[in-house]
Amino acid sequence: MTQPDSTLEISWSSHEPGSGAGNDAWMQNPCLSCGACCAHFRVSFYCGEIASADGGGMVPPELVVQVGPLRAAMKGTEIGNGRCVALRGEVGSPGVHCGIYEQRPSPCREFEPWLADGTPDADCQRVRARFGLPPLPALTQDDVDPPAHAA
Ligand code: SF4
Numbered sequence: 001m002t003q004p005d006s007t008l009e010i011s012w013s014s015h016e017p018g019s020g021a022g023n024d025a026w027m028q029n030p031c032l033s034c035g036a037c038c039a040h041f042r043v044s045f046y047c048g049e050i051a052s053a054d055g056g057g058m059v060p061p062e063l064v065v066q067v068g069p070l071r072a073a074m075k076g077t078e079i080g081n082g083r084c085v086a087l088r089g090e091v092g093s094p095g096v097h098c099g100i101y102e103q104r105p106s107p108c109r110e111f112e113p114w115l116a117d118g119t120p121d122a123d124c125q126r127v128r129a130r131f132g133l134p135p136l137p138a139l140t141q142d143d144v145d146p147p148a149h150a151a
């Protein structure tokens, strides 16, 4: 999380529909009508996450591009401010989703809209704002206990 703006390494939330936060569906998973991070950040990861004959990884190789000796990035995101090739739907609209959700790389599994204490993630907020999406509210203790970040 220390890279320059458009090359921050992130992803799609691992929130499952129905997990965590409150009773409102949007609060449970704002990612399902967002997708902003998948159209903004460079999503790069260790090349061992790419699916291969030895079964070492899961990310479809046709969807990645090499960006370093041992690093790959999702196509479309390698420069930053680009849309991931696996993103389906329109950013900011209901139904937007990851087309390879079960095979998405680690940064996509680790990036969350909220921190463990319920504070909205600053990078999530920033990229949502870039696409004209409203900020997320902080979660209450009831929302985060049990933890909202079920992987
Ligand atoms: S920017 Fe935040 S709310 Fe939007 S999809 Fe990414 S993690 Fe979810």
Ligand code: SF4
Pocket (backbone or CB within 6 Å): 011, 012, 013, 037, 038, 043, 074, 084, 085, 086, 087, 088, 097, 098, 099, 100, 101, 104, 105, 108
């Ligand atoms: S692989 Fe999926 S979760 Fe990751 S950036 Fe692309 S669309 Fe988003």
